[in-house]
Amino acid sequence: MSKLFNIKYAFLSITVLLIVACNSNQKKSDTLSSDNPFEEKVDSILSLMTVDEKIGQLNLPVSGDITTGQAQSSDIAKKIEEGLVGGLFNIKSAEKIKEVQKIAIEKSRLKIPLLFGMDVIHGYQTTFPIPLGLSSSWDMKLIKQTAQMAAKEATADGINWTFSPMVDISRDPRWGRVSEGSGEDPFLGSEIAKAMVEGYQGDDLTKNNTMLACVKHFALYGAPEAGRDYNTVDMSRIRMYNEYLPPYKAAVDAGVGSVMASFNEIDGIPATGNKWLLTDLLRDDWGFNGFVVTDYTGLYEMIPHGMGDKYQVAELALKAGVDMDMAGDSPAIPAAFVKTLKQSLEEGKISMSDLDTAVKRMLTAKYRLGLFDDPYKYCDLNRSKTEVFTPENRTFARKVATESMVLLKNENNLLPLKKSGTIGVIGPLANTAVNMAGTWSVATKQNLSIPLLEGLKTVAGEDVKVLYAKGSNVDYDLEYEKRVTMFGKDIPRDGRTDKQLLDEALSVASKSDVIVAAIGETAEMSGECSSVTNLQIPQLQKDLLNALLKTGKPVVLVLFTGRPLAITEENEKVPAILNVWFSGSEAGLAISDVLFGDVNPSGKLTATFPRNVGQVPIYYNHKNTGRPLGNNDGKFEKFKSNYIDVRNEPLYPFGYGLSYTDFTYNNLKLSSNQLNPNSSIEVSVNVTNSGNYDGKEVVQLYIRDLVGSVTRPVKELKGFQKVDIKNGDTKTITFQLSVEDLKFYNSNLDFVAEPGEFEVFVGTNSNATLKDTFELVK
Numbered sequence: 178m179s180k181l182f183n184i185k186y187a188f189l190s191i192t193v194l195l196i197v198a199c200n201s202n203q204k205k206s207d208t209l210s211s212d213n214p215f216e217e218k219v220d221s222i223l224s225l226m227t228v229d230e231k232i233g234q235l236n237l238p239v240s241g242d243i244t245t246g247q248a249q250s251s252d253i254a255k256k257i258e259e260g261l262v263g264g265l266f267n268i269k270s271a272e273k274i275k276e277v278q279k280i281a282i283e284k285s286r287l288k289i290p291l292l293f294g295m296d297v298i299h300g301y302q303t304t305f306p307i308p309l310g311l312s313s314s315w316d317m318k319l320i321k322q323t324a325q326m327a328a329k330e331a332t333a334d335g336i337n338w339t340f341s342p343m344v345d346i347s348r349d350p351r352w353g354r355v356s357e358g359s360g361e362d363p364f365l366g367s368e369i370a371k372a373m374v375e376g377y378q379g380d381d382l383t384k385n386n387t388m389l390a391c392v393k394h395f396a397l398y399g400a401p402e403a404g405r406d407y408n409t410v411d412m413s414r415i416r417m418y419n420e421y422l423p424p425y426k427a428a429v430d431a432g433v434g435s436v437m438a439s440f441n442e443i444d445g446i447p448a449t450g451n452k453w454l455l456t457d458l459l460r461d462d463w464g465f466n467g468f469v470v471t472d473y474t475g476l477y478e479m480i481p482h483g484m485g486d487k488y489q490v491a492e493l494a495l496k497a498g499v500d501m502d503m504a505g506d507s508p509a510i511p512a513a514f515v516k517t518l519k520q521s522l523e524e525g526k527i528s529m530s531d532l533d534t535a536v537k538r539m540l541t542a543k544y545r546l547g548l549f550d551d552p553y554k555y556c557d558l559n560r561s562k563t564e565v566f567t568p569e570n571r572t573f574a575r576k577v578a579t580e581s582m583v584l585l586k587n588e589n590n591l592l593p594l595k596k597s598g599t600i601g602v603i604g605p606l607a608n609t610a611v612n613m614a615g616t617w618s619v620a621t622k623q624n625l626s627i628p629l630l631e632g633l634k635t636v637a638g639e640d641v642k643v644l645y646a647k648g649s650n651v652d653y654d655l656e657y658e659k660r661v662t663m664f665g666k667d668i669p670r671d672g673r674t675d676k677q678l679l680d681e682a683l684s685v686a687s688k689s690d691v692i693v694a695a696i697g698e699t700a701e702m703s704g705e706c707s708s709v710t711n712l713q714i715p716q717l718q719k720d721l722l723n724a725l726l727k728t729g730k731p732v733v734l735v736l737f738t739g740r741p742l743a744i745t746e747e748n749e750k751v752p753a754i755l756n757v758w759f760s761g762s763e764a765g766l767a768i769s770d771v772l773f774g775d776v777n778p779s780g781k782l783t784a785t786f787p788r789n790v791g792q793v794p795i796y797y798n799h800k801n802t803g804r805p806l807g808n809n810d811g812k813f814e815k816f817k818s819n820y821i822d823v824r825n826e827p828l829y830p831f832g833y834g835l836s837y838t839d840f841t842y843n844n845l846k847l848s849s850n851q852l853n854p855n856s857s858i859e860v861s862v863n864v865t866n867s868g869n870y871d872g873k874e875v876v877q878l879y880i881r882d883l884v885g886s887v888t889r890p891v892k893e894l895k896g897f898q899k900v901d902i903k904n905g906d907t908k909t910i911t912f913q914l915s916v917e918d919l920k921f922y923n924s925n926l927d928f929v930a931e932p933g934e935f936e937v938f939v940g941t942n943s944n945a946t947l948k949d950t951f952e953l954v955k
Contacts, residue, residue: 240265258285265277274334495527587753594772618700860937864908
C-alpha cells in the first residue's frame with residue numbers, strides 16, 4: 178500500500194495507512210457472516226473521522242460533470258478531497274474512475290476509497306433480454322451466467338456496485354417496471370434473485386471481476402395502486418410475507434451486499450423512513466448485515482409524502498436504517514444527509530451512535546470489496562479493451578436471447594420459416610437498432626445492436642430474398658410517440674403520410690411468400706415512469722397488421738413488448754405469434770435463429786397475459802372466493818365470481834409457451850401418499866417429445882393446500898426443471914417435496930406447514946391438470 182501514498186502526507190495519514198494496510202482478502206463466507214471480520218479496522222478509522230467526514234461516507238451524489246482529464250477541477254472533486262463523498266453514481270470507464278479514486282486516495286485526509294455504482298440491469302455493453310424476458314428462460318444457470326458476464330464487463334470499466342437485481346413481484350402489467358422484474362410468482366422470483374446475486378458477487382468479492390449487488394426495491398414496489406409508478410402500496414402483512422417478500426429474503430439469504438429502499442409507502446410510512454421494514458424485518462428478523470441505500474432522491478421525496486421537513490425526513494431515514502443517500506447532494510434537493518445531519522446531531526435529534534452505525538456499514542462494504550487493500554483494483558485499463566462487448570460475449574447473449582422468447586401461437590405449423598422464397602419484413606420495430614436492448618440499458622451502445630431486418634438477412638442465407646417496409650409510424654399521436662422514444666431510442670417519424678407508408682407495405686406484402694410483422698411496444702413504452710391504461714398494441718400498428726392479414730398472405734407477428742399485453746384480437750386473427758420481448762444487443766440474430774428453427778423456442782411466460790385491461794390484476798396463484806367459477810370452459814355463471822362481458826380466464830396463463838415440437842405428459846407418480854416432517858416425497862412424471870423436432874421443455878410442479886387456517890392459493894409453483902428432450906425420446910423427471918415446500922405464514926406470521934391433504938400438479942403451464950394427492954401427517 179505504501180506505493181499508493183505520497184511520503185509528504187501528514188502523520189495522521191500514515192496512521193490510517195497502517196490501519197488499512199493489514200487488510201487481507203476475505204471470501205464471501207467470511208465477509209457476509211453475522212460477525213464482521215473488519216470491525217476492529219472499521220472502528221480504528223471511525224475514531225479518526227470528523228462529523229463531516231462521517232456524514233460524507235453516507236453521500237452518494239450523481240457524478241455530474243466529471244470527465245477524463247477534468248476530474249481534478251470538477252465541482253465534486255473538492256467534496257471528495259474534503260471527505261464529503263462516499264461513492265459516485267453513474268460514472269463509468271476505468272480511466273475516469275481511476276482519476277476520481279486518486280482524489281480520494283491521494284488528496285483526502287483519511288484516504289477512504291469510493292464506491293462506484295451504476296444501473297447494470299440486464300447486462301452491461303453486451304446486453305441480454307430485459308429481466309422479464311430473461312426470467313422467461315426459466316434457466317437459473319443461464320441467468321446466473323448473465324449476471325457473471327455483466328459483472329465481468331462492468332468491473333472492467335471500473336464499476337464495483339450494481340443496482341440489481343430488481344425482484345419486485347408484480348401482477349399488474351399497467352406498471353411499466355414490470356419489465357425490470359421476474360414476473361408474478363414468489364417461488365420463481367426467489368430462485369432468480371438468488372441466481373443473480375450469486376452471479377454478480379461470486380464466491381469472493383475481493384476479485385476484480387465481481388461486484389456488490391443491490392437488491393431492489395425494498396419493498397412491495399411492484400404493487401402500486403392503479404399500476405401507476407411511485408404510487409401508494411397498501412396490503413396486509415400476511416400477503417406481504419407469503420406473496421411479495423420472499424424474493425427479497427432469498428437475495429438476503431444469498432448474501433446480497435446492499436439493499437435499496439423503495440419509493441412507496443408501507444403501512445403508511447414510506448420505505449425510506451420505515452424502521453419496521455429496514456431494521457426490524459430486514460436486519461433483526463432476516464439477519465441482513467450489508468448497507469441500505471435510498472433510491473434516487475428517495476429521502477427528499479418523503480417531504481411530499483407528508484413526513485416532515487428536510488431535517489425530519491433525514492432523521493427519520495437514518496434512524497430507520499438507511500445508510501446512504503442517493504442523489505441528495507444537489508442544489509435542487511434540499512433534503513439530504515449532507516445538508517441536515519450535522520445540525521440534527523448538534524440539536525440532539527439524532528445520536529452519534531445513529532451516525533456511526535451507518536458509517537460502519539459503509540466502511541465495511543468497502544473492506545468486503547477489497548478496496549482498502551487495492552482502491553484501483555477495478556481500474557485496469559487493459560481489461561476494458563479485452564473483456565467488454567467481445568465476440569464471445571455477444572455470442573453468449575445471442576444464445577440467451579433465444580432461450581427467452583415465447584411462442585404464443587403457431588397455427589398449422591407456420592413456423593419455423595423455410596430458408597427459401599421471399600420474406601416481407603414490415604413494421605416500425607423491424608429496423609431500429611436502438612430499441613432492441615429495451616429499457617434500462619444505460620451502458621449499451623444502442624447503435625451497435627442488431628435489428629431484426631439485419632438479423633434476418635444474415636441468418637436466412639442466399640436462398641431467401643428479404644424485402645422491407647416500415648409500414649407505419651409507432652402511433653397516430655406524435656406527442657405520445659415522442660414520450661415513448663426517449664433516451665436516444667428514437668424511431669424517426671417518417672415524412673410520408675400514413676397511407677403512403679401502408680401502400681408501400683402492401684406492395685412489399687404482394688411480392689412476399691410470408692410476412693414478418695415487427696410491431697408492438699418501443700423500448701421506452703415500458704420501464705420506469707411508463708405506466709399505461711391501455712394494454713393493447715398501438716392502434717396505428719394494429720391497423721397495419723389488419724391490412725397485412727387482409728392480403729391473405731401468411732403473417733408471423735414478431736411481438737416486441739416489455740409487459741404482458743392484451744392481444745386477444747391478434748390471437749384470434751394472426752396464425753403465428755412469437756413474443757421476443759426486447760432481446761438485447763444481439764436481438765435481430767437471435768429472433769432470426771428462432772424464426773428459422775435453428776433454435777426451437779422454449780421460453781415460458783412468467784407473467785399472465787390478460788384478455789383486456791379490465792381483468793388486471795390477474796395472476797395464476799390467486800385465492801378462491803366463496804363462489805368460485807366452475808370448470809365450464811369460461812362460460813358465464815350468474816352469482817359466481819366472473820365477468821359478464823369477457824371470459825374469466827386469461828389469454829395466456831403463467832408458465833405458458835409453445836414449441837415447434839410437442840410434449841406429452843403421463844405416468845405421474847408419488848413415492849408415497851403420506852409425508853411426515855422428517856421425510857420427503859418423490860414426484861415423478863414421464864415427458865415424451867412426441868413431435869418432429871428436438872426441443873426443451875420447462876416441466877412445472879404446483880401444489881394446492883386444500884384446507885388451511887388461512888385461505889390458500891388455488892395453485893403454487895414449487896418446482897421446475899428445464900430439460901432437453903430429443904425427438905421421440907421420453908425422460909422421467911423427478912422432484913422432491915419436503916415439509917419446507919408446504920410452509921406458509923399464518924395469521925400470526927408464523928412460518929408453518931399444517932397437517933392435511935394436498936394436491937400436486939405437474940404440467941407444461943399453470944393450467945396443469947395431471948394430478949395426485951398426498952397427506953401431511955404430524
